[in-house]
Amino acid sequence: xxxxxxxxxxxxxxxxxxxxxxxxxxxxxxxxxxxxxxxxxxxxxxxxxxxxxxxxxxxxxxxxxxxxxxxxxxxxxxxxxxxxxxxxxxxxxxxxxxxxxxxxxxxxxxxxxxxxxxxxxxxxxxxxxxxxxxxxxxxxxxxxxxxxxxxxxxxxxxxxxxxxxxxxxxxxxxxxxxxxxxxxxxxxxxxxxxxxxxxxxxxxxxxxxxxxxxxxxxxxxxxxxxxxxxxxxxxxxxxxxxxxxxxxxxxxxxxxxxxxxxxxxxxxxxxxxxxxxxxxxxxxxxxxxxxxxxxxxxxxxxxxxxxxxxxxxxxxxxxxxxxxxxxxxxxxxxxxxxxxxxxxxxxxxxxxxxxxxxxxxxxxxxxxxxxxxxxxxxxxxxxxxxxxxxxxxxxxxxxxxxxxxxxxxxxxxxxxxxxxxxxxxxxxxxxxxxxxxxxxxxxxxxxxxxxxxxxxxxxxxxxxxxxxxxxxxxxxxxxxxxxxxxxxxxxxxxxxxxxxxxxxxxxxxxxxxxx
Numbered sequence: 001x002x003x004x005x006x007x008x009x010x011x012x013x014x015x016x017x018x019x020x021x022x023x024x025x026x027x028x029x030x031x032x033x034x035x036x037x038x039x040x041x042x043x044x045x046x047x048x049x050x051x052x053x054x055x056x057x058x059x060x061x062x063x064x065x066x067x068x069x070x071x072x073x074x075x076x077x078x079x080x081x082x083x084x085x086x087x088x089x090x091x092x093x094x095x096x097x098x099x100x101x102x103x104x105x106x107x108x109x110x111x112x113x114x115x116x117x118x119x120x121x122x123x124x125x126x127x128x129x130x131x132x133x134x135x136x137x138x139x140x141x142x143x144x145x146x147x148x149x150x151x152x153x154x155x156x157x158x159x160x161x162x163x164x165x166x167x168x169x170x171x172x173x174x175x176x177x178x179x180x181x182x183x184x185x186x187x188x189x190x191x192x193x194x195x196x197x198x199x200x201x202x203x204x205x206x207x208x209x210x211x212x213x214x215x216x217x218x219x220x221x222x223x224x225x226x227x228x229x230x231x232x233x234x235x236x237x238x239x240x241x242x243x244x245x246x247x248x249x250x251x252x253x254x255x256x257x258x259x260x261x262x263x264x265x266x267x268x269x270x271x272x273x274x275x276x277x278x279x280x281x282x283x284x285x286x287x288x289x290x291x292x293x294x295x296x297x298x299x300x301x302x303x304x305x306x307x308x309x310x311x312x313x314x315x316x317x318x319x320x321x322x323x324x325x326x327x328x329x330x331x332x333x334x335x336x337x338x339x340x341x342x343x344x345x346x347x348x349x350x351x352x353x354x355x356x357x358x359x360x361x362x363x364x365x366x367x368x369x370x371x372x373x374x375x376x377x378x379x380x381x382x383x384x385x386x387x388x389x390x391x392x393x394x395x396x397x398x399x400x401x402x403x404x405x406x407x408x409x410x411x412x413x414x415x416x417x418x419x420x421x422x423x424x425x426x427x428x429x430x431x432x433x434x435x436x437x438x439x440x441x442x443x444x445x446x447x448x449x450x451x452x453x454x455x456x457x458x459x460x461x462x463x464x465x466x467x468x469x470x471x472x473x474x475x476x477x478x479x480x481x482x483x484x485x486x487x488x489x490x491x492x493x494x495x496x497x498x499x500x501x502x503x504x505x506x507x508x509x510x511x512x513x514x515x
Contacts, residue, residue, distance in 0.1 A: 002055055004040075005033035005074030010396075010437035011134050012463055013071075033070035034063025035375070050503055058493040062486050064340040067382025068132050068479070069486030072397075072433050076487055079432040080494030083425045088498060093418050098495040100422030104407055105491035108426065109484050111403040116391035116480040117472070122147040127475040128387055131395050132482075133380040138362075138373065141165050142381055145358045151388035152331075153358065154351035157377045159370050160361035170357040172303075173276070174312035175260035175269060180235045183244050184255045185307065192307040193255055199225035200299035200313070202274050203282035204259045204266045205290065207235045210242040215293045220252060223295035227253040229304050229311065231273070233266075233284075234258070255304075257311045272349055275326045277301055278318035327353050347385070386481030394471035395478040397434030398460030400487065401452065404430050429491065437463060 007014035008031045017027040018039050030036050037059035043049045058077060059070040080101065088094050119128060126143030130136055145167060149155060154173070160166060185191040199220040207213060213230070220228045230243070235256050243254040260269045270281040277299025282288040302315025327350060334346040351357070362377055364370040393399035404427050411423040434452070435445040441463035448461045448468075455468045462469045462476060471477065 002074045002078045004036050005055075005059060005071050006078065006436055007440065008033045008036065009071040009075060009433065010440045010463060011131075012441040014440060032376070032379070033059055033074055034379070037063070037070060046505055047503055050505075051497065054493060054497060058489060062489050063379070065338070065489075066386055066479070066482040066485040067379050067384075069383075069482040072483070073486040073490040073493075075432045075436045076429045076490035077494050079429040080425055080491055081497055083428055084494060084498045087421045087425070092421055094499045096416075096418035097422055097425075098499050100416075100419045101426065101491055101495045104410075104422055104426045105488050107406050107410065108400070108403045108430065109488050111406045112393055112399060112480060112484050112487075113390075115393050115399055115402060117393075118391045119387050119477075124392075124477075125384060125388075128392060128477050128479065129380050129384050131476060131478060132383045133376050135373075135376065137165060138377055138380065141167055141360060142377065142384060145360060146381065146384055146388065149351070149358050150354070151385055152334075152347055152350040152354060154348065155381055156357070156359045157374055157381065158359060158361050159367075159374050160363040162361075162363045163365055164363040166361040166363065168359045168361075170312065170359070171355075172312050172314035172357075173316070173352045173355055174310045174357060175273075175352070176309065177231070177257040177260045177306075177311050178309060179306055179311075180230075180256035180258070181240045181244065182308070183240075190307070192305060193253075195227035195229060195253060195255060195304040195306075196302070197224075197226040198229055198301045198304045198313075199223055199227070199295075200229045200231065200273075200277050200279055200301060200304070201282070201290075201293070202231050202270050202277070202279050202299055203288070203290070204233050204270060204284055205282060205288070206233050206284075207239045207290070209236065210239050212290045213239060213242065216290055216298075217248070217252065217254075219293050219295045219298055223298065223300070225252065225298075225300070227255070227304070229306070230254060230256040231259055231270075231311075232256065255306050255311075257306055268345070268349060272326070272353055273313075274299060274318075275323055276316045276318050276353060277313065278316075323353065383479050383482050387477075387479035390480045392477040393480050393483055394458050394460060395476040396437055396460040396462070396471060397431075398452070398458065398471045398476075399478065399483055400430040400433055401449075401460070402457050426491070429487075434460065437461075 004016045007016055013031050016030050016036055018030060019027050037056045040056055043052050055077060059074055062073045063070040084097060119125060122143050125147050126139050129142045130139035133139055145155060179185060182191060185193050201216050242248060243256060248254060259266045267283060274281040279299025280297045300317040301313045305312045330346055330350050334343055337343050360377060362370055362373040364373055407423040407427050411420050414420055438445045438448045438461055451468045452459055452461055458470055459468055460471045462474055
């Protein structure tokens, strides 16, 4: 598990070939440690398989949480485990070693945070993206788009239909939601409708009878709206017939769209929409109905649009102060969350509320290439967003090298043998990523590290030019979030593995041959 991860580290990595599950097919060629970990389900020897699954979990966790860094985590884990196992075999105390390893990892994390610098401008974003994906064209697109929409801006990455990358910027906010009927999309052949001076019904109700909408239509007209956007879980055919009838359209233009979801929840999307537009979310779970809907229950916007799959809001007229407080609460929840899915959903909500959306279509020659490039773009954008939040550190393993002095200064003053051993192990683990990058590129690692040490802090080795350089000046940077997450997670996993004494396997019952 860790050997394939090691081979993928750096801009000039080795390729890992995975045999596919069906015969007479070409192997899958991969150079991304997180994907390799995901593809690895089981290895033959049962004790070794448990260790492999621990490593697999680490690599995929780092990949999911930070967007990159799985290969770095694998290299650090192997160094910590191998050296720690040798020390324990020589008589060291495993529990004390574990405690000091975790304490030392925190010292490194604090020093990495101190070394970080904020990332600004399209050029720096592009440089960081290129460090992650090693695809100059893709990095250029992502750098430009994230510079425009910001850390929490809404960025959708979709599989393209051609061979090239394409981008699109959408003004305002939009949600996924199909119209109740294509007859509501009056502009043909585009199948799109634009509304002006819009009242918005925000609900997750099932509208089964035309008379249920009477109070809503009256409230919209009483508020002086020229058009109405009805958001509901579903609408019966008779309701749709009413909305597109000439009698209603002569008074007000109405478009209906299905309730959008964020994750598995519709209420989150509706609450955000209500705050954005100044309306009230009318929810089935709260026992709400459309009876007695008043003009103040409806949201309002300067413009809305709808097509076959989405609807959007421009110029929402909610209270800006309430919106700012709501966004601040979502940002705080995002910072506090460690669950990757929850963080993605919170980022999606923040992006919609802040306005400004972008879509990137990934192109390629084959469907496999398109999907691979889409996955690469998603991983790269996640890593770059983390850097927008917390900044960057010198790349190529240079930032980890610059943390060695913190451990050396502590090791010189401590008297405990286990603590000294832990700091020696961590010192070797800090060097391991750069050693691996250099070796993967075909250079002599000891010679290169000596040249880097002589060059001073902030310097590393550019394997593309074969020279020791100041990494920031050369545009070689890594996300602080990625580097810190990879190192701390790997040390934690290694310390856990070193203090695991017993492996308990589940028995495998004999398979019955009876029909």
